[in-house]
Amino acid sequence: xxxxxxxxxxxxxxxxxxxxxxxxxxxxxxxxxxxxxxxxxxxxxxxxxxxxxxxxxxxxxxxxxxxxxxxxxxxxxxxxxxxxxxxxxxxxxxxxxxxxxxxxxxxxxxxxxxxxxxxxxxxxxxxxxxxxxxxxxxxxxxxxxxxxxxxxxxxxxxxxxxxxxxxxxxxxxxxxxxxxxxxxxxxxxxxxxxxxxxxxxxxxxxxxxxxxxxxxxxxxxxxxxxxxxxxxxxxxxxxxxxxxxxxxxxxxxxxxxxxxxxxxxxxxxxxxxxxxxxxxxxxxxxxxxxxxxxxxxxxxxxxxxxxxxxxxxxxxxxxxxxxxxxxxxxxxxxxxxxxxxxxxxxxxxxxxxxxxxxxxxxxxxxxxxxxxxxxxxxxxxxxxxxxxxxxxxxxxxxxxxxxxxxxxxxxxxxxxxxxxxxxxxxxxxxxxxxxxxxxxxxxxxxxxxx
Numbered sequence: 001x002x003x004x005x006x007x008x009x010x011x012x013x014x015x016x017x018x019x020x021x022x023x024x025x026x027x028x029x030x031x032x033x034x035x036x037x038x039x040x041x042x043x044x045x046x047x048x049x050x051x052x053x054x055x056x057x058x059x060x061x062x063x064x065x066x067x068x069x070x071x072x073x074x075x076x077x078x079x080x081x082x083x084x085x086x087x088x089x090x091x092x093x094x095x096x097x098x099x100x101x102x103x104x105x106x107x108x109x110x111x112x113x114x115x116x117x118x119x120x121x122x123x124x125x126x127x128x129x130x131x132x133x134x135x136x137x138x139x140x141x142x143x144x145x146x147x148x149x150x151x152x153x154x155x156x157x158x159x160x161x162x163x164x165x166x167x168x169x170x171x172x173x174x175x176x177x178x179x180x181x182x183x184x185x186x187x188x189x190x191x192x193x194x195x196x197x198x199x200x201x202x203x204x205x206x207x208x209x210x211x212x213x214x215x216x217x218x219x220x221x222x223x224x225x226x227x228x229x230x231x232x233x234x235x236x237x238x239x240x241x242x243x244x245x246x247x248x249x250x251x252x253x254x255x256x257x258x259x260x261x262x263x264x265x266x267x268x269x270x271x272x273x274x275x276x277x278x279x280x281x282x283x284x285x286x287x288x289x290x291x292x293x294x295x296x297x298x299x300x301x302x303x304x305x306x307x308x309x310x311x312x313x314x315x316x317x318x319x320x321x322x323x324x325x326x327x328x329x330x331x332x333x334x335x336x337x338x339x340x341x342x343x344x345x346x347x348x349x350x351x352x353x354x355x356x357x358x359x360x361x362x363x364x365x366x367x368x369x370x371x372x373x374x375x376x377x378x379x380x381x382x383x384x385x386x387x388x389x390x391x392x393x394x395x396x397x398x399x400x401x402x403x404x405x406x407x408x409x410x411x412x413x414x415x416x417x418x419x420x421x422x423x424x425x426x427x428x429x430x431x432x433x434x435x436x437x438x439x440x441x442x443x444x445x446x447x448x449x450x
Contacts, residue, residue, distance in 0.1 A: 067196030078206030107307035281364035371396030
């Protein structure tokens, strides 16, 4: 067995520096093997730890969560994006591809390329893009090979969906595993299909060979340009979702009439794009509030799920009254302020610790003026409780005089309780007011099950 010592190293150092070798430490090859094994195991543990930090989309939203969405828009990177007025997308579910998160209209961002995320953190797109990535409040989704660590240092981990390149069909795919190839545009379409979308509009799916020999984008591009020849393979990949759409009565329309992608229905002109506005419903502004950092984080996470489904949110910061019941009594104060801030929009109040798991179609073009949850405890608890309880966790309020008057009465009563430091739940106050509130004959109310 060969003996390896540090003596040779120290002697060599001494020859160079003129110093005397220090203490000799004897290391056998067994020691070196042990050291190497420890290092390898440590590396594997680090990999496992990094993978364990991944978050998975299946834990955020439900399967077929977009089945009730009237329209889903997917924006890829082609230059034709510049031909479209993206402002008309308010209220639609919008999925961006790669750098799509930089657009104001997107609530979901999909990529298969972890190099893309590395370039963001290396600031190869610039400091502004990194800051946008870190502060963007939509849902970031990476379609990656199984057991691939995704988060970067200092980053709130994106959500993952495993990319299965063999042995899984699109029909068999779920929000845990999706059959895709190494193309982010295809991954975004497949995600929408697996989530149940039935009406999909594509923007920026150009893949035009006339742009050869280089790729072309609506934004400033990527640090590496693979060349226009890659569009040939990308166009071929579109045949998979196109066939799925034909088999499952799904509409996919490509809104670039000059696109080289022929797998889908194509608009005849860019003017047809404006027609999509008719398909987007009137939707409420989602509001909530927080009194400390704990509930602020809850608000952000709630807001993120709202953005996934194309909803606009507004969050209010309120001073803490150092008591949970008293802080809850501030709810009608927040709602009254929101109705003043957004006089032309219906309001959807959602508790900060709530999450949107499915597309909330109940609120699309809603005609009712006031919606709330009622818990029929005799049915729920088999007689353990006999009462019917109003819940204020989710409230729909149309901005009309009768609803504003109701909120004003609720607000006044809650403010009296705050002044008296009366620890009564805000929803108990609301329930008492509702029991005696007389709606004008012309106004209609609604209630929806909790």
